[in-house]
Amino acid sequence: MKLHILPVSPNSRKVLAVVHHLGLKPEIACLDFAAGDTRTAEFLALNPNGMVPVLVDGDFRLWESNVINQYLVEKAGGSPLFPRDPQIRADITRWQFWEQAHFNRAFGTLIFESLIKPKFGMGEVSPGLVEYCLRETSRFAAVLEGHLEGRSTMVGDDVTLADYAMICLERYRGLTSFDWSPFPNINRYFDDFRETGAWVKAAPPQSVPVERVLVRA
Ligand SMILES: N[C@@H](CCC(=O)N[C@@H](CS)C(=O)NCC(=O)O)C(=O)O
Numbered sequence: 001m002k003l004h005i006l007p008v009s010p011n012s013r014k015v016l017a018v019v020h021h022l023g024l025k026p027e028i029a030c031l032d033f034a035a036g037d038t039r040t041a042e043f044l045a046l047n048p049n050g051m052v053p054v055l056v057d058g059d060f061r062l063w064e065s066n067v068i069n070q071y072l073v074e075k076a077g078g079s080p081l082f083p084r085d086p087q088i089r090a091d092i093t094r095w096q097f098w099e100q101a102h103f104n105r106a107f108g109t110l111i112f113e114s115l116i117k118p119k120f121g122m123g124e125v126s127p128g129l130v131e132y133c134l135r136e137t138s139r140f141a142a143v144l145e146g147h148l149e150g151r152s153t154m155v156g157d158d159v160t161l162a163d164y165a166m167i168c169l170e171r172y173r174g175l176t177s178f179d180w181s182p183f184p185n186i187n188r189y190f191d192d193f194r195e196t197g198a199w200v201k202a203a204p205p206q207s208v209p210v211e212r213v214l215v216r217a
Contacts, residue, residue, distance in 0.1 A: 001026035001075070003068075004046065004054040006033050008204040010108075010168045011065040012053045017202035018069045018164050022076040026055070065168075066096035069161045082161050091155045095162035103144060104169050106136035111172050134178055141183050148185035152192065159196070167193050 003019065003026045005012035019026060031037035031052060038050045047054045047063040055062045055071065062068050070093075073082040082092060110133035117125055144166070147154070154162035170190045173180055180187055193199065 002029055002056045003027070004029045004031060004043070004052055004056070006031050006038070006052045009052050010104075010171075011051075013199075013202045013204065014065045014164050014168045015053045015055070015068050015072070017198045018072055018081065018161065020201045021081060021159075021164075021198035022072060022079055024072060024076060066093075066100065066161070066165055069096075069164060073161070080158050080160070081164075083156075088155060088160075092160050092162045095154050096165045098140075099162075099165040099168065102136075103140040103166070106133050106140055107169050107172070107176075107178070109133045110137055110176050110178060111169065114176050115172070130177075137178050141180075141186060145183045145185050148189050151185075152189065159193075163193055164199075167199060170194050 001024075003015065005016060005028060007030050016028075031043070037043060038052060043054075044050055046056065046061050049063065051063065053063070053065050053068055055068045057071075057075070062071055070082055073079045078084065082089065110130065113125055113133060114130050117123055153159055154166055167190065170193070173187075173190060
């Protein structure tokens with residue numbers, strides 16, 4: 001198997017961490033966004049969206065980080081990260097969908113609009129969009145805050161793929177104007193999970209500034 005990533009991409013880190021957690025050893029292709037590696041005809045043939053991560057397993061090409069993680073669990077022969085019980089699976093998948101569709105879409109767009117765009121001269125910041133993202137992040141953070149009351153993991157008592165989805169944008173917590181102080185359960189959960197072995201091992205190189213990442217909603 002070959003996993004294509006950008007070293008500073010949160011969705012790549014989400015998959016790389018699961019690779020480490022499962023002890024898998026795919027070949028890792030570290031692409032260079034600035035050099036245009038994700039816009040070559042060769043890469044677009046793997047993923048027409050021009051985005052990472054992408055997993056190639058023989059003739060099979062898979063993009064979308066959360067489903068790559070489900071596939072990796074199957075390739076590993078199963079794992080408590082994604083147990084076979086249908087209700088537990090559905091619960092984990094629910095949070096993976098929610099992470100992409102709502103929570104990290106709101107927060108990720110806020111990061112892109114208020115942090116990355118001005119930093120790299122990628123066009124004018126839209127105050128209306130920033131305002132909308134702040135509202136949406138607040139709306140969905142309230143849902144997560146309530147869910148994490150008395151819990152240390154998203155589903156059941158063990159770490160699952162749902163946790164690797166939720167942690168994805170944690171490192172940007174202090175870098176936007178969003179106020180996380182009304183969300184003590186989320187802060188506790190992020191503070192704990194960001195120290196776990198596989199997540200730490202999947203961190204981008206220290207030399208890369210935290211803003212040097214593209215998250216596009
Ligand atoms: N829903 C996709 C999102 C992938 C994504 O946003 N990838 C970013 C890096 S985290 C990317 O490749 N951006 C490059 C671009 O937008 O051109 C997933 O979960 O894999």
